[in-house]
Amino acid sequence: MELYELSALELGKQIRAGVVTQDEAIAASAARIAAAQPDNNAFVTVADAPAPAAALDASPLAGVPMAYKDNICTRGVRTTCASKILGDFAPCYDATVAQRLSAAGAVSMGKLNMDEFAMGSTSETSFYGPVRNPWDLTRAPGGSSGGAAAAVAAGEVWYAIGSDTGGSIRQPAAYCGVTGMKPTYGTVSRYGLIAYASSLDQMGPIARSAADCAAVLDLIQGKDPRDGTSLDAPAGRLLSSLTGNVRGRKIGLPVDCFGEGLDSEVRAAVLAAADVLRAQGAVVEEFALPVMAYVVPAYYIIACAEASSNLSRFDGVKYGWRAEGYEDLGELYRKTRTEGFGAEVKRRILLGTFVLSSGYYDAYYKKALQVKAVIKGAFDEAFQRYDLLLTPVSPTTAPRLGESLSDPLKMYLSDIYTVSVNLAGLPGLSMPCGLDSNGLPIGAQLIGPALGDLAVLDAAHAYQQETDWHKRRPGGMSKGGDAQ
Amino acid sequence: MTWETVIGLETHVELATKTKIFCSCTTQFGGAPNTHCCPVCTGMPGALPVLNQQVVELAVKAGLALNCAITRSSRFDRKNYFYPDLPKAYQISQLYAPIARDGAVDIGEGKTIRIHEMHMEEDAGKLVHDPWLDQTRADYNRCGVPLIEIVTEPDFRSAEEVISYLEKLKETLQYLGVSDCKMQEGSLRCDVNLSVRPMGSQELGTRTEMKNLNSFKAISRAIQYEARRQIELIEEGKRVVQETRRWDENKDATYAMRSKENAQDYRYFPEPDIPPLELSEEYLERLRAQQPELAQAKRARYQADWGLPAYDTEMITSQKALADFFEAVVALGAAPKQAANWIMGEVLGALSAHGLEARDMALTPPTLARLIQLVMEGRLNRNTAVKVFEAVFETDGDVDEYVKAHGLEQVSDAGLVTQVVEQVLSANAKSVADYRAGKEKAFGFLVGQVMRALKGQASPAVVNRVLREKLQEHIEDPAIENSP
Secondary structure, three states: OOHHHOOHHHHHHHHHHOOOOHHHHHHHHHHHHHHHHHHHOOEEEEOOOOOOOOOOOOOOOOOOEEEEEOOEOEOOEOOOOOOHHHOOOOOOOOOHHHHHHHHOOOEEEEEEOOOHHHOOOOOOOOOOOOOOEOOEOOEOOOOOOHHHHHHHHOOOOOEEEEEEOOOOOHHHHHHHOOEEEEOOOOOEOOOOEOOOOOOOOEEEEEEOOHHHHHHHHHHHEOOOOOOOOOOOOOOOOHHHHOOOOOOOOEEEEEHHHOOOOOOHHHHHHHHHHHHHHHHOOOEEEEEOOHHHHHHHHHHHHHHHHHHHHHHHHOOOOOOOOOOOOOOOHHHHHHHHHHHHOOHHHHHHHHHHHHHHOOOOOHHHHHHHHHHHHHHHHHHHHHHHHOOEEEEEOOOOOOOEOOOOOOOHHHHHHOOHHHHHHHHOOOOEEEEEEEEOOOOOEEEEEEEOOOOOHHHHHHHHHHHHHHOOHHHOOOOOOOOOOOOO | OOEEEEEEEEEEEEOOOOEOOOOOOEOOOOOOOOOOOOOOOOOOOOOOOOOOHHHHHHHHHHHHHOOOEEOOEEOOEEEEOOOOOOOOOEEEEOOOOOOEEEEEEEOOOOOEEEEEEEEEEEOOOEEEEEOOOOEEEEEOOOOOOEEEEEEEOOOEOOHHHHHHHHHHHHHHHHHHOOOOOOHHHOOEEEEEEEEEEEOOOOOOOOOEEEEEEOOHHHHHHHHHHHHHHHHHHHHOOOOOOOEEEEEEOOOOEEEEEEEHHHOOOOOOEEOOOOOOEEOOHHHHHHHHHHOOOOHHHHHHHHHHHHOOOHHHHHHHOOOHHHHHHHHHHHHOOOOHHHHHHHHHHHHHHHHHHHOOOHHHOOOOHHHHHHHHHHHHOOOOOHHHHHHHHHHHHOOOOOHHHHHHHOOOOOEOOHHHHHHHHHHHHHHOHHHHHHHHOOOOHHHHHHHHHHHHHOOOOEOHHHHHHHHHHHHHHHHHOHHHHHOO
16 A cells, blocks of 8 residues: 555554654655646645654654645745735744644645635636646646645645635535535634635645544644634544444435535435435434525625735735835835736725725625624524534536636635535535546535534544545556655 | 804823733833834734733723723724735724723813713834935834724813813823823824804814824914814805814924825724623623722812812822822821922922923832921921932932931030020120011021021021020010120
């Protein structure tokens, strides 16, 4: 068996047992990155000399190579958000997540490509070129954490840390056939995550399995005094609490997530996943969740409004890229921002600026906040009856490169199943549940109540005990890349 | 026609916390540029604000003292605008749910000023222009220094009322320890909203807002200037334009900065990085119980308990440190009126001569109490005591040591005084005769002669008594009268 076929936990175990050395794992990762990067462009920055773990007993994942999405601050390592405007920005501090992982012996192999400022669903809006899906290089890996999902799918790293504002971990995980988890809002510190939409952003793992995700979350979750929105929730017990047993769990299927616009192969695969869980003893039933009709507009209004404010600091004054040839302050701002941001980022800044403007605030932003409250209420009500919800992650499998850029509205609408989870602040997980007729991965989404992260992971873990979709690898992966 | 001036104030007050509102950097004034900074207060990508609870406490104290209703669930909002002194390109402030509302300040003579609201916010940095290099440099030391902004209703009718209010406000906030209110360091800043209307009218005229008012004097002059300007405009048949105007200290005039049409749209929206601030009834009760005695209450108490004249109580309570000093001296045994006289005379005089505020002086209550005691016991003459005071003021020197070292202890030995008095009377027959002829002035001359012979160290009371007695004897003993 090649090293890249192991899960992160298996590799960690072998490193601790001395079966594989840390250096061998790092060399295997570096070799795979070197082989895959020209094809999939998953990395923006590849570490020249990855720092090995100081102590191999620091955690179950000590010594295991991983990587960060490039919107997570890493001290002294450039952090671009895949934007020209932050092209030379090297943070003076580590994100809390990076600090915690580094203390746990994580070995960072570099920084992962993404949609510019996490805005997009295909990882094509990167200033550093689009990411390609390892399953089919003519297709998008999804986004915005496309580099993270592609790198894990291609066996370049054993897990990655992504961020999810409206599905940016779950949807690329689905398109790339890996497992991705957006935890409950506030369980993972956002300190050091370059904000897109602060009230919706949350970091989380993309890995080979639900168990790997649980192991990573054990290391990164927990109260952070540097993030006022971080919760004082119990940390460090997910992995050891997994039972793989869903007997008696009540799982709801919102019929509104299985209707018009959903690809029939995706529908069939997700319903088949429901059957697997039912066969394992879960009680699965359909119910109506009509608020789904409002989630996309509410999401884009809130996310863009916050983004317009969050991205105002990129003005060329203090750090990052500055345009040349300005006569005065106004021109410095205008030229830097006009030339420094890509089209999708500018579109969202303009949208957000508009909905916050005097005279429009009540009609758009305030209304969207009201819708958000209604959505949260509808989910709260659903969780009175169900332990978990099961939905598709995305209406389709991975689109062809370039297809979505020409029709942004269609791209926005494809976020329908994931954005509600962010609006309600809930935990959501994407797990592979099949392949379509083109051989592309399909993802199923499990959603839990706030702080129900364990139940979500446990149901996915149970499913992954029964199925092997999460072990499928893209074809054509070079075996020559592994360490000898 | 007679005109009425209508004024409302917006006062920014820097809070006296050791650290900034959203990070742990020092709030100290001055310091080399950009040395009191961190990723949070310089708005680095990914950094997050965490609310300093000390700021909340001081704001609540101020709100309580201004008789406001404290908002139990208060929130922060973002005020968005581009300027190089504002590194995030938004200021975290409070618009929709400020910490306090609906207060009232009694400014004397039956006049009450209503407080519309009071909110917490962060200060911006400073831009320093270097005309030699034609460069503008940003100093972010002040970024994140906590402020409260206190907004009144348009209840003022004159500059005098405005100054009375500001003096009361300053006194109250200093007593609370909420702020040092140093206008010259910008820790108290004031914007004036002013309009005029025909006397008796109930409608408000068009107002202007004046900025850059750096002293009470500037505020007073600006109000007078601006009222006159508006009245002249209306009397000439012209219109007052709603705009922001800048006071120019050197030219004694206000100048238009920007009109309402060019007013910025700040696109306020709720700050997603800071959860709503929930204050419990117990918390408010605890702060209420901790409120110190304010100046007005002290003045009443000094008059009632110690019979001090109103004038004295005003002087002593003009600075909290002075009132505290006074109370400590009295507590050490000094007669209240004696202590008051020393404080109003020598202490205030020395403070003014050294350009100090009471809280900055080295002199301690035991030193002044000891000095007063020596005078009361007749061991030091009042004039000599003043010299001792001047000698010990700067370093809080030891009174007893100084008196001893300089041989200043006063002669209260009636025997020695009698001896000298007799010598003086013998040597000044003419004055004795004058005194007998009813010239009281001669008595003063004789006192002077005795004091001179005793090098000024005699107790004036003893000298007076002995001299009167001896003169009486002379009248009764003509034998002496005839002596040369």
